[in-house]
Amino acid sequence: MKSFFSFCKKELLENYRTYRFIVLLAIFAVFGLMNPIVAKIIPELLTTVDLGGITVEVPEPAAIDSWMQFFKNIGQMGLLVLVIVFCGITAADLSKGTLINILTKGMKRHTVIYSKFTIAALLWTVSYLLSLIITYVYTVYYWGSHDLPYAFLAFSAPLVFGYFLISLMILGGICFKSLYGSLITTGGIVILMNLLGIFPKLGKYNPVSLSGGTLELLNGQKVPGDFIPAVIICLILTVSCIIGATLLFDRKQL
Amino acid sequence: MDILCIEHLLKSFRESEVIKGISLSVPEGSVYGFIGENGAGKTTTMKIILGLLKPDGGKVTVCNETVRFGMTATNRHIGYLPDVPEFYNYMRPKEYLRFCGEIAGLTDSSIGKRSDYLLDVVGLKKTDKKIGGFSRGMKQRLGVASALINSPKLLICDEPTSALDPVGRKEVLDILGQIRGKTTVIFSTHILSDVERICDHAAVLHNGKIVLDGTLSELKAKHKKDSLFIDFLSVSDKALFCEKLPREFSGNIEANEADLILHSGNLQAMEKTVLQILSQNDIMPRRFEILAPTIENLFLEAVQ
Missing domain, CATH: 3.30.70 (Alpha-Beta Plaits)
Known part of the structure; x- marks a missing residue:
């Protein structure tokens, strides 16, 4: 357990000193700010554009528009940033050889995986919550307090999908010992899940629906039952990726 | 007592057979030169001793405990210095040694004492810059310090001097000379003058087999030609x-x-x-x- 915490401490220091954590926080803070502002400004911008006599009826912006921006930004750019920041999470340590020194000190191989996942998931959670809180505060500031049905499930979903992406990056890094291996594994699985989207019946089991789809809980178009199976599958896949990575790492020749 | 025993070790990578039945034993307290050309199988043998590679056959014991691939239990007796040690560039030497000490399970106070002592021995006590700015020689010396943090019974050095300039080489050999008697050292190299300088035992690895093995004086006496x-x-x-x-x-x-x-x-x-x-x-x-x-x-x- 002591080596788990030591390695977590090392991971935190690494994310801090290589500016990864700062970059992540800054980008997610900007997303948080942009969501309500863009929702507020775009309709006003549209009304000022001269469209040659065509009148565009723009509905009055509402709090839900701000949340629409939130799910759009987090579900696309946010997850992309997460992948870019953490794609080298295991690959760099393995390919550079820095891990050899540590493993030959008696550190158990699976502890490396658990620590790396814990810290990446922690940083992702903090960044995500920062974005969420900023968006919430500004949305309330512009439109006053408003109802957010099934908020816990709606806002947990992208977080859970982020955990899944982290576990995929770890698994990919262990499999291929390279940054590209990690990226291709993650990208490949996400593309595959998006392709499965052509079967509407599979929608409620497909984890990719958690990357932004839960907006429809807030606007009342869907109910929790439409997402809960995907959440469960996503969690199972995350745990499987982590267990798979530890089993594979134990058998990997270094 | 033998601190390390290797029996009939075999290892192939795909088609090529790298280790073809190595057997050797390293007595406690010796400085053991492991000599061989590039590609003779020195690093492979060392990685098998550390449980980083899986042997195809044979047995390795460290302090009478069998080494198991993928498991790190026997590594608590071992300090390892790779040929080109890689560190976390954003850390400072003291931070790195603390981290290594924690991983090795040392107590807080002993980590402090031990890292101060080792940084002094390797001449890095006054260096507080990040490891990213270190020269190769400094990294090698830090590597020796980190390998010795857990006071290992066996220190395995993989070509510790081959990438260094003459000054760096002398420094590393001097450090290894200083720990003689306290720690058993296995030292792979193809620089033969280094072996003559610090080793008391030597084995020559050629084409995956041990072709010569014994104390330096024994070897010289046996092969003496007038x-x-x-x-x-x-x-x-x-x-x-x-x-x-x-x-x-x-x-x-x-x-x-x-x-x-x-x-x-x-x-x-x-x-x-x-x-x-x-x-x-x-x-x-x-x-x-x-x-x-x-x-x-x-x-x-x-x-x-």
């Missing part, structure tokens, strides 16, 4: 000498331009004859020397 080196002032002197040399000694000669090496089973008789010929014919050699076997000769002989 040889005489004579360097003449001119080629004509050498020609005259060869002409006068009796048949019993002229059969085993290695001749160069103006010098030659004579081999014989009876050094004294050969010396007497040679000196007589030289004085009778007024030949004044530039140099006259009895050759002792060097590690280099032993190595070349073993791998030929």
Whole structure:
């Protein structure tokens, strides 16, 4: 357990000193700010554009528009940033050889995986919550307090999908010992899940629906039952990726 | 007691057989030179000892505990210095040693004491910059410190001097010399002068097999050949000498331009004859020397 915490401490220091954590926080803070502002400004911008006599009826912006921006930004750019920041999470340590020194000190191989996942998931959670809180505060500031049905499930979903992406990056890094291996594994699985989207019946089991789809809980178009199976599958896949990575790492020749 | 025992070790990578049945034992307290050309299988053997690679056959025991691939239990007895140690560039040396100490399960106070002591030994006590700005020699010295943080019974160094300049090489060898007696050291290299300088035991690995093994003095005694080196002032002197040399000694000669090496089973008789010929014919050699076997000769002989 002591080596788990030591390695977590090392991971935190690494994310801090290589500016990864700062970059992540800054980008997610900007997303948080942009969501309500863009929702507020775009309709006003549209009304000022001269469209040659065509009148565009723009509905009055509402709090839900701000949340629409939130799910759009987090579900696309946010997850992309997460992948870019953490794609080298295991690959760099393995390919550079820095891990050899540590493993030959008696550190158990699976502890490396658990620590790396814990810290990446922690940083992702903090960044995500920062974005969420900023968006919430500004949305309330512009439109006053408003109802957010099934908020816990709606806002947990992208977080859970982020955990899944982290576990995929770890698994990919262990499999291929390279940054590209990690990226291709993650990208490949996400593309595959998006392709499965052509079967509407599979929608409620497909984890990719958690990357932004839960907006429809807030606007009342869907109910929790439409997402809960995907959440469960996503969690199972995350745990499987982590267990798979530890089993594979134990058998990997270094 | 033997601190490390290797029995009939086998290892192949795809088609190529790298280790073909190595057996050796390293006695406690020795400085063991593990000699071999590039690609002879030195690093592979070391990685198997550390449980980083899976052997195809054979058994390795460290302090009487069997090494198991993928498991790190036996590594608590071992300190390892890779040929090019890689560190976390954003850390400072003291932070890195603290991290290594924590991983090795040391207490807080002993980490502090031990890292201060080791940084002093390797000459990095006053260095507080990040490891990213270190030279190769400094990294190697930090590598030695990190390998020794858990006071291992066995220190395994993989070509610790081959990438260094003469100053860096001397520093690392001096450090290894300092820990002699406290820690058993296995030291792989292809720089033979380093072996002569610090090792008391040596094994030569060639084509995946141990072709020579023993204490340095044993090896030298076993492979001792009575040889005489004579360097003449001119080629004509050498020609005259060869002409006068009796048949019993002229059969085993290695001749160069103006010098030659004579081999014989009876050094004294050969010396007497040679000196007589030289004085009778007024030949004044530039140099006259009895050759002792060097590690280099032993190595070349073993791998030929």
